[in-house]
Amino acid sequence: MTADASAQITELAADDHACLTFGESEELFDLTAAFLRDGLAAGLRVIWLSDDGPGPALAELARRGIAAGPAVGSGQMTAAGCQDRLLDGPVFRAEAAVGWLAGELAASRREGFPGLRVAVDMSWALRPVAGVEELPRFEEGIAAELAGSTGSVLCQYDRDRFDPVTLASVAGFHTRSVAAATYYSDALLRVCRQYAPPGIRIAGELDYRAEEPLGRALAEAVRLEGGITVNMSAVSFADASCTLMIAEAARSAAAAGRAVTLACSPAAGRGFARLGIGGVPGIKLVIAGGR
Amino acid sequence: MGGDPVPGLPWPGPGAPPDSPALVDQEFDDGSLYALRSAVGAHAAAAGAGADQVYDVVAAVHELAANAVRHGPGHGRLRLWADAGFLYCQVTDGDTAGPPAGDAAPWPAEHGHGLWLIGQVADRVAISHGSGGTTATIRFAITPPGT
Numbered sequence: 001m002t003a004d005a006s007a008q009i010t011e012l013a014a015d016d017h018a019c020l021t022f023g024e025s026e027e028l029f030d031l032t033a034a035f036l037r038d039g040l041a042a043g044l045r046v047i048w049l050s051d052d053g054p055g056p057a058l059a060e061l062a063r064r065g066i067a068a069g070p071a072v073g074s075g076q077m078t079a080a081g082c083q084d085r086l087l088d089g090p091v092f093r094a095e096a097a098v099g100w101l102a103g104e105l106a107a108s109r110r111e112g113f114p115g116l117r118v119a120v121d122m123s124w125a126l127r128p129v130a131g132v133e134e135l136p137r138f139e140e141g142i143a144a145e146l147a148g149s150t151g152s153v154l155c156q157y158d159r160d161r162f163d164p165v166t167l168a169s170v171a172g173f174h175t176r177s178v179a180a181a182t183y184y185s186d187a188l189l190r191v192c193r194q195y196a197p198p199g200i201r202i203a204g205e206l207d208y209r210a211e212e213p214l215g216r217a218l219a220e221a222v223r224l225e226g227g228i229t230v231n232m233s234a235v236s237f238a239d240a241s242c243t244l245m246i247a248e249a250a251r252s253a254a255a256a257g258r259a260v261t262l263a264c265s266p267a268a269g270r271g272f273a274r275l276g277i278g279g280v281p282g283i284k285l286v287i288a289g290g291r
Numbered sequence: 292m293g294g295d296p297v298p299g300l301p302w303p304g305p306g307a308p309p310d311s312p313a314l315v316d317q318e319f320d321d322g323s324l325y326a327l328r329s330a331v332g333a334h335a336a337a338a339g340a341g342a343d344q345v346y347d348v349v350a351a352v353h354e355l356a357a358n359a360v361r362h363g364p365g366h367g368r369l370r371l372w373a374d375a376g377f378l379y380c381q382v383t384d385g386d387t388a389g390p391p392a393g394d395a396a397p398w399p400a401e402h403g404h405g406l407w408l409i410g411q412v413a414d415r416v417a418i419s420h421g422s423g424g425t426t427a428t429i430r431f432a433i434t435p436p437g438t
Contacts, residue, residue, distance in 0.1 A: 188325055205325055208357060237328060239353055240405040270346050274411060 007176045009034045009154075009195055014115050016152040017143050019174035021159040021167065026201065026234070027180055027192075028156055032119045033064045034195030035154050036077070039117035040068070045108040046077045047116070049086065051123045054079035064196045075111070082124040092125075094134035098141030105151045115150035122157050125166075135166065139173035154178065181220075184213035191217050197261070199229035206232075206268075207239040214242055218249040227259035233288055235268040243271035254282030261286060308379040308428060313370035314338075319356050320366040327369055328353055331380070338373035341436035347412035348378060348431055354405030355382040355427050363425060378431040384424045 009031045012018055022028040032048065039046040050057045057079040061068045071077035086097045101118065108116040125132050142153055155174065157167060171177070180201075181193040189204035191213050200217045221228050230246055232238065238246075250260045261284045262272055269287030272278065278285035314334050319327045328349050335348040352369060359367035363384040372379040409416060413429040420426075 205328070207324065207353065208361065209321070237349065237353070239350065239357065240403070240408045241357075244404045266342065267346050270343065271350070271408075274408070 007178055008181060009178050010038060012038075012152055012154070012176065012178070014150045014152055015146050015148060016176055017139075017146050017174050018152065018154045018176045018178045019171060020154055020156045020178045021162075022156060023159055024203075026203075028121070028158075029060050030064075030195050030201070031178060031180060032154065032156065033061055033066055035117060035119055036061065036068075037064075037066050037196055039115075040066075040071050040077065042115070043076075043113065044115040044117050045104075045111070045113040046071065047104060047118045048077075048079045049082045049118070049120045050079065051082060051121045053081040066196065076113070082121060086120070087124065087129065090129055092129045092131035092134060092138075094131070094137035094141055097138050098145060101142060101151075101153070102145050105145060105149055108151070115152070117152050117154070119154045120156060122155055123161070126158075126161055136169045136173070139170045143173045143175070183217040183220075184210055193217070193220070194229060194231050197229045198224050198226060199231065199261075201231040201234075203234035205237045206235055206242045207237070208241045211241060211245065214245060218246065222249065222253055222258075227261065228253055229261040229263060232262065232264045232268040235265050238268045238271055240271065243268075243275070247272060247275050247277050250277065250283050251280060254280060258282065260284065264288065308370070308372045308381055309374035311372065311374065313372050315369060315371035317369050318366065319360070319369060321360050324353060324356055324360070327356055331369070331371060334371055334373070335378060335431075338378055339433050339435050340378065340431070341434055341438065344431065344434045348380065351409045351412050351429055351431075352380050352382070354409055355380070355429070358405060359384040359425070373433070376433050378433055379428065380431075381426060381428045383426045 007018070012035065020028070020031055022031070036046050036048055048057050058068050058072070068077055068079070072079065085100055086092065088096065104118065105116055125135055139155065142155075145151070146153060155170070157170075159167070180195070182190070183193075183200075184191040189202070189206060189210055191200065191202050191210065194201040198221070200221050202214075206214070221230070230250070246262070250262060254260050260282060262277065263286045264272060266287060266289050269285065272285055273287070277283055315330050317327055317330055331352045332345050332349045335345045340348060356367060356369060359382060367382055367384040370381045409429060412431070414432050415430040417428045418425070
């Protein structure tokens with residue numbers, strides 16, 4: 001499913017320096033939320049440096065069923081803007097930014113945490129920042145700090161906005177590359193695994209031509225433990241055969257005691273509503289717009 | 292071609308497409324169903340259908356066209372008319388060989404979920420098998436937004 005050097009977000013461990021190249025914000029937030037959720041669950045100290053700052057970051061976690069409030073209150077989690085931690089006004093200095101990470105690693109050890117997880121959105125480097133050419137030195141410095149430590153860092157690069165030369169210049173300093181497991185992807189449709197909450201995510205136009213990857217994705221989602229979410233909030237069309245296939249998978253999972261959520265766009269939700277799937281015990285049908 | 296008598300359909304009569312040029316007249320095959328859906332959606336909306344009905348019209352036409360692709364000759368033609376408060380969509384498969392022999396049924400007589408869906412959303416459905424192939428015509432009473 002993924003290349004040799006790449007990993008599932010749920011497989012990252014201490015001293016990993018992972019590079020996430022994302023194509024859309026939904027993918028970024030899904031993988032980041034899973035990384036932070038697993039860190040919190042393991043009792044690690046967790047820091048999310050996002051482009052939008054703490055408010056939207058915590059709201060995004062809440063939307064995915066992760067209540068980060070208590071962890072923020074207890075000091076286990078910090079959400080902040082990149083600007084506040086990595087930059088000095090409009091100036092970036094690799095040494096200072098790596099020093100910030102070293103300080104956090106030391107502090108988390110001092111405070112008795114078994115490890116530290118840091119997620120860093122690198123979008124700040126797309127803005128006119130002095131010293132941005134030090135980006136590779138920053139990544140190299142992170143790699144050196146993390147080696148043999150109990151910390152892991154997830155660096156997030158927008159693959160459409162960063163140029164290939166920049167991406168190539170930093171790739172070598174990462175120990176793993178992370179991507180969502182993808183069952184199908186072309187110009188019209190993307191079917192991939194969703195990590196927070198667990199399940200699958202479908203975006204685009206879904207018709208019988210995608211029955212095979214859809215079947216694989218559903219089968220894998222059913223093999224995971226716990227509740228299953230099929231995120232179809234970005235599905236603009238779903239034909240009868242695929243709607244029926246998802247409905248049948250949802251029915252059998254719900255009958256086996258699994259909580260199933262079908263999160264739909266209005267276009268996708270219409271087919272499920274017509275089947276009466278919202279009335280099946282154990283299945284929650286959520287249609288954007290509240291209909 | 293719009294308005295040509297179609298074998299097996301009540302013509303002229305209630306439920307038949309109007310005798311006027313079609314708003315959409317488009318060939319399709321396995322690789323062009325997306326473009327077909329896009330055209331049907333745009334014209335259904337332009338004819339005054341609300342968003343929910345646009346989804347339904349697109350879904351119904353897709354099922355007819357997908358049947359022609361998967362169970363018929365692999366391609367077909369869609370025509371769409373708007374007239375006097377109704378949308379008419381007609382899919383022909385142009386399979387002049389006629390219904391296949393043996394157990395295989397001509398499309399879309401393979402009653403599946405797609406045909407059930409069409410019956411749910413269209414207010415009139417006519418299907419005929421003739422020398423020009425299989426023709427399915429469906430009609431929708433246009434439901435404006437918010438109704």
